[in-house]
Amino acid sequence: MLQFRTDPVWGLFDRQVDWMLQEMARPIRTPYTAPRILVRDDETGVELVAEVPGLRAEDIELQVTRDTLTLKGQRKVQIPENKKVLRRERPDTSIDTTYRLENEIDPDQVVAHVADGILTIKAPAAKKVEPKKIAVQVR
C-alpha cells in the first residue's frame, strides 16, 4: 500500500510534539533581555516604552512617518581602566529598529521624552480622511 511520506495528520502531530518539546526545554524563567521595548498600537494611537538606562535625549534618534517609527540609539558600556572586572552583565545597547504600524499616526503630534532611563513615545492616531461627497451636476 502506498504511503505518503508527508502524512498530513502525522505531520501535524509531529510538529505539535516538536513544539511541545521546544516549550519544555525552554528555561522556566525567560531570561530578562535588554533592551526591552514594548509597543502598543491601536486605533487611539501608538505608544512605545523602551528601557534605555544610561542614554540621554541626545543619544536617541527618532524618525516617524504616518505608518512607520524608526528608533536608533546606542550605549557603549564603559570599562574603567586600572580596575579589575569581576562581573560584567550590562549589555552594550544598540537599537536600530523600524516598527511598521498597523494604525496610522499623525507625525506632527508625536511626543517623545526620556527620564530615568525610560524612553516614552506617544503618537496619537491620524485623523481619518473622510470620503468627500461630490454632487453630480445635471446639465
Added chain:
Amino acid sequence: MNTETKANGSYPASVNNRMALPPFTDVHQDEHGWFLVADLPGVAADKLTLTVEDGRLLVVGKRQAPFDAQTEQELRRAFTLPDEVDTDAIAAKLVDGVLEVTLPKRAELKPKRITVATA
C-alpha cells in the same frame, strides 16, 4: 543593522508585573575597594532603597509598569559584600537609570605608602 518589526501591543509572557526583575550589574575592583554599576531603568531616586544587613547589600527599586500607571514593578537584587568593605562609607548615586555604588575598603586595609627616610 536595521531590523524591521511589526509593532504589537502584547507583553512578553515573562513580563509579569508582580515579578521582581534582577537588574543587570557590573562589578569592578581596585585597591581602594569595589564599584557596583546596575541598570535600573525607570527607577527614580526616591523609589530606590539600598540596605546593608548581615554583610549583604540589598538593592530594591520600584517603577511604574509600562502602559499601566496603577501597577508597580520591583527591581531587586542582593549582593554579598566582602568582609573588607567599610559599610559606613558606602556611597551611591543614580543617574539616568544607572546606579553606581562605591564600596570602599576599610581604611586600615587600604594600601599605605610609606615614605622612606634618608639617613
